[in-house]
Amino acid sequence: MxxxxxxxxxxxxxxxxxxxxxxxxxxxxxxxxxxxxxxxxxxxxxxxxxxxxxxxxxxxxxxxxxxxxxxxxxLEEVVKAPKRKQRPFKEAAEAFLATRIGSESTTAHYGYSLRNHVYDFHVDGIRFGDLGETEVSREHVKALVKHCEGRFAPNTVATIYIAVSAVFADLRESKVIETSPCVNVALPAHVESRVFVSPTLEQLDILASRLHGPWQLSVYFGHAAGMRIGEALAVRMNQLVEGNEGYVLRINRQVLKANTLAPLKHRKPEEFREVPVADFLYEKIINHAEAYSIGEDGFLCPGKSAPHPHRPTYYEDFRDGVGAAELPEEFVFHWLRHDFAARCIRDKMPLPQLARIMGHKNSMITERVYWHLLQGSVASARQMLNQQYEKMHLAA
Incomplete structure (x- = not known):
C-alpha cells in the first residue's frame, strides 16, 4: 500500500x-x-x-x-521513484563555494574538506558527491561522520561536517530543499573538552628535531607564541619587529591546507596581529635564520620544493616527532597552542590581552575554550576570601 x-x-x-x-x-x-x-x-x-x-x-x-x-x-510490477532533474551534490557544493560571500580562508577550508574528504566517500555504493542535492539524507550524513570519526581527530570531523552543513544551509535558503539532512547529527566529543598534555622543553626539542630542518621552528611558534599551524608556517623574517616594549611578530597571513596564503582568521587581508616574542623564541628565530640562510623577506618555514610546506608531509614528520618525544598518540600541533594559553592563564595574564595574542574574535571565545582553567579551585577561592576579610579587619 x-x-x-x-x-x-x-x-x-x-x-x-x-x-x-x-x-x-x-x-x-x-x-x-x-x-x-x-x-x-x-x-x-x-x-x-x-x-x-x-x-x-x-x-x-x-x-x-x-x-x-x-x-x-x-500486477506485481516494480515501480521506481521518478527521477528529478537535479545537480549532483558535488556540483551544488562547487557552485556554493564559487558564490559564497564571506572570509576567503573559510571558503578555502570548506573547499579542502569537501574535495578531500566528502566527494569521494562511498555510501550505499555511491560516491557522496554523485548523490543528488535533494537525495542526501540524514543517514548519509551520519555515515560520513562515522567514517571520518574512525580516521580523524574530533576537531577535523567537526570541520568536515560544518562544510557539508554550510552547503545544505545554502540549498535550504535557496528553497532547493526544505530541511537540511545535517540537523541533529551527533558529532564526536570536541577536543576542547579534553585534558591536554603539556610537553617539557626536552620533549619539545625532540619533537622539533624529527621535522624537516626549516620546519622545526614551527613547533616553537606554537608553544611560545600560541600560533595555529597555518600561521606558524607563514611567518616571514621581516615580520619580526622591535617595538617600544620589545620584539613582536606582526603576522598577517596563514598557509591553508591547499598550500596557499590567506588572511588570518577573523581578519581582513590588510590587518595584522601582534604576537609578543619572548627572549627564548627570539633566540630560536635568529639562530634558525642564520642556520638556513633565511633572507630578510623570506619564509622562516619554507617548503621543500614549493614556497610553503606540503601539509600531509609535514604531519608525517610531526607524528614521528610525537612518538620520539613519547607524547600521547593523539597529540596534535594545536595542543601546543592550547598549552601556551594554559600557561598564560595560570600566570594571570588578563583575558582580553590573551584573546588578542591568540587571535580570538573576542575574549568570550577565550573564556569558553579555557573555562575549565579559569574556574580555579575551591581552596584558592577560600584563600582569596579570607584575605579580603583580613584586610577589612585590619582597616577597622
Whole structure:
C-alpha cells in the first residue's frame, strides 16, 4: 500500500485524518509518497512532489502517483521513484563555494574538506558527491561522520561536517530543499573538552628535531607564541619587529591546507596581529635564520620544493616527532597552542590581552575554550576570601 503524507509541522497534533489532509492540501510544503515493491523487508521507496514542479497541484500529483503504485503492485510490477532533474551534490557544493560571500580562508577550508574528504566517500555504493542535492539524507550524513570519526581527530570531523552543513544551509535558503539532512547529527566529543598534555622543553626539542630542518621552528611558534599551524608556517623574517616594549611578530597571513596564503582568521587581508616574542623564541628565530640562510623577506618555514610546506608531509614528520618525544598518540600541533594559553592563564595574564595574542574574535571565545582553567579551585577561592576579610579587619 502506498502512503501519502507530509513531513512538515503544519498538522502537528491533528489526529483527525480529514482535517490533517485539509491542512496539508493548503500548505506549500512537499508531499512524499512511500511504498515498497516487495514485502515488509524490502527497501522503502519514496517520491517527493514539490509545489513549484506541479503548478500548485503537488498534492494531487502525489495522490495520482500513489494510485499508479497501487495499480502496478496489483500486477506485481516494480515501480521506481521518478527521477528529478537535479545537480549532483558535488556540483551544488562547487557552485556554493564559487558564490559564497564571506572570509576567503573559510571558503578555502570548506573547499579542502569537501574535495578531500566528502566527494569521494562511498555510501550505499555511491560516491557522496554523485548523490543528488535533494537525495542526501540524514543517514548519509551520519555515515560520513562515522567514517571520518574512525580516521580523524574530533576537531577535523567537526570541520568536515560544518562544510557539508554550510552547503545544505545554502540549498535550504535557496528553497532547493526544505530541511537540511545535517540537523541533529551527533558529532564526536570536541577536543576542547579534553585534558591536554603539556610537553617539557626536552620533549619539545625532540619533537622539533624529527621535522624537516626549516620546519622545526614551527613547533616553537606554537608553544611560545600560541600560533595555529597555518600561521606558524607563514611567518616571514621581516615580520619580526622591535617595538617600544620589545620584539613582536606582526603576522598577517596563514598557509591553508591547499598550500596557499590567506588572511588570518577573523581578519581582513590588510590587518595584522601582534604576537609578543619572548627572549627564548627570539633566540630560536635568529639562530634558525642564520642556520638556513633565511633572507630578510623570506619564509622562516619554507617548503621543500614549493614556497610553503606540503601539509600531509609535514604531519608525517610531526607524528614521528610525537612518538620520539613519547607524547600521547593523539597529540596534535594545536595542543601546543592550547598549552601556551594554559600557561598564560595560570600566570594571570588578563583575558582580553590573551584573546588578542591568540587571535580570538573576542575574549568570550577565550573564556569558553579555557573555562575549565579559569574556574580555579575551591581552596584558592577560600584563600582569596579570607584575605579580603583580613584586610577589612585590619582597616577597622
Amino acid at each position: 502506498a502512503t501519502v503524507a507530509k513531513r512538515c509541522e503544519c498538522a502537528n497534533g491533528v489526529t483527525d485524518k480529514r482535517k490533517r489532509d485539509r491542512i496539508w492540501s493548503k500548505c506549500p510544503h512537499t508531499v512524499t509518497v512511500y511504498w515498497r515493491n516487495g514485502g515488509r523487508g524490502s527497501r522503502l521507496q519514496t517520491a517527493t512532489f514539490k509545489k513549484k514542479e506541479y503548478d500548485g497541484d503537488h498534492w494531487g500529483a502525489a495522490n495520482r502517483w500513489a494510485k499508479k503504485v497501487e495499480g502496478a503492485r496489483a
